[in-house]
Amino acid sequence: MDASKKRLARQRRQQRIRKQVRGTAGKPRLSVYRSNTNIYAQLIxxxxxxxxxxASSLETDVAKGEDGKVGVAKQVGTLVGQRAKDAGITTCVFDRGGNRYAGRVAALAEGAREAGLEF
Incomplete structure (x- = not known):
C-alpha cells in the first residue's frame, strides 16, 4: 500500500472515532499519537x-530500557496516569488515534490503567 493511502486511511479512521469520542472536564479524552520512534499521550x-x-517518550523520566518500544509505551502510560491522578482525574475516554489497539497503543493503555486511570 502506498504511504499516502496509508496515511489517508488512518486519518479517516481517526475521524470516525473522533465523531463519537468527546472529552469533558470530568472525563477527558486520552489521545494517543504513535510515530515510528516515539509515542505521545495527552488528556484533552x-x-x-x-x-x-x-506525557511522551521524549521526556527524561522515561527510561529507554531493554523492553524496547512497548516497554517505553507502558512507561508513558504510567506517567500520564500519574499526572492525571495529580490533576484529580480518575476516569477518561480512550482515543487510539486511528491505530490498532495492539502493541504500543495497548501497552500505553495498560500502563495508564495500572496507574489508576479508568476507561
Missing amino acids: DDVAGRTVAA
Whole structure:
C-alpha cells in the first residue's frame, strides 16, 4: 500500500472515532499519537479546548530500557496516569488515534490503567 493511502486511511479512521469520542472536564479524552520512534499521550478537555495532562517518550523520566518500544509505551502510560491522578482525574475516554489497539497503543493503555486511570 502506498504511504499516502496509508496515511489517508488512518486519518479517516481517526475521524470516525473522533465523531463519537468527546472529552469533558470530568472525563477527558486520552489521545494517543504513535510515530515510528516515539509515542505521545495527552488528556484533552474538548469542551474547553485544553490539555489537562500529557506525557511522551521524549521526556527524561522515561527510561529507554531493554523492553524496547512497548516497554517505553507502558512507561508513558504510567506517567500520564500519574499526572492525571495529580490533576484529580480518575476516569477518561480512550482515543487510539486511528491505530490498532495492539502493541504500543495497548501497552500505553495498560500502563495508564495500572496507574489508576479508568476507561
